[in-house]
Amino acid sequence: MPNKLILASSSPRRRELLSQVKIPYSIQKPNIDESQVNTSDPVKKVKQVATLKGQNVTIEHENEVILSSDTVVSFNQHIFEKPKDKEEASKMIASLSGDVHEVFTGVMIRSADYETVFVEGTKVEFWPMSKEEIDWYISTNDPYDKAGAYGIQSLGAMFVKQIVGDYNNVVGLPISRVVRELRNFSVYPEMEN
Numbered sequence: 001m002p003n004k005l006i007l008a009s010s011s012p013r014r015r016e017l018l019s020q021v022k023i024p025y026s027i028q029k030p031n032i033d034e035s036q037v038n039t040s041d042p043v044k045k046v047k048q049v050a051t052l053k054g055q056n057v058t059i060e061h062e063n064e065v066i067l068s069s070d071t072v073v074s075f076n077q078h079i080f081e082k083p084k085d086k087e088e089a090s091k092m093i094a095s096l097s098g099d100v101h102e103v104f105t106g107v108m109i110r111s112a113d114y115e116t117v118f119v120e121g122t123k124v125e126f127w128p129m130s131k132e133e134i135d136w137y138i139s140t141n142d143p144y145d146k147a148g149a150y151g152i153q154s155l156g157a158m159f160v161k162q163i164v165g166d167y168n169n170v171v172g173l174p175i176s177r178v179v180r181e182l183r184n185f186s187v188y189p190e191m192e193n
């Protein structure tokens with residue numbers, strides 16, 4: 001009997017990616033204080049935050065399979081999360097312009113008797129951007145609910161010169177790896193006839 005999955009996330013992108021590969025799930029939004037995680041290492045950070053999100057939802061769903069994740073942008077020893085305002089978004093985009101950064105997503109999957117935590121990294125190169133382009137971009141809604149202040153799947157696509165790694169990892173969930181890991185929890189895509 002396949003297990004039922006709970007996605008511990010409020011991100012519409014993560015929902016869409018699970019739906020795209022026909023993994024059945026229900027949603028439970030995590031409620032955590034990310035500022036408890038205090039590390040400058042992006043890999044440790046996404047692992048710890050994903051774990052906190054998953055543990056938060058586990059309290060009410062101990063016997064189910066829970067998936068949680070966290071995405072950050074890492075550039076030049078700095079971690080970029082969601083920008084809090086226009087000024088921060090502008091600074092983030094200006095630093096990413098014309099250079100290569102890395103996007104890390106940490107994923108935790110757990111059930112009552114097994115748990116796994118892993119991290120995927122994707123390198124992204126941006127074209128050089130003019131001040132006008134940056135000012136215009138941050139005046140749209142695109143940057144504000146996204147790590148690093150851009151959406152590769154939306155308007156931010158126009159800045160991306162090339163990527164190395166899983167595209168979906170940048171969008172917030174390395175879905176092909178997730179599908180493989182979920183097999184260990186007896187969670188599978190729903191096959192239609």
Ligand SMILES: Cc1cn([C@H]2C[C@H](O)[C@@H](COP(=O)(O)OP(=O)(O)OP(=O)(O)O)O2)c(=O)[nH]c1=O
Pocket residue numbers: 008009010011013014030053069070071072073082103145146147148150151152153156170171172
């Ligand atoms: C770099 C990048 C990030 N993002 C998103 C993915 C994540 O939703 C978000 C990073 O914030 P997260 O804290 O990882 O996730 P979230 O707060 O949106 O959702 P959750 O409830 O699961 O905690 O940035 C994009 O959508 N496109 C991009 O190109």
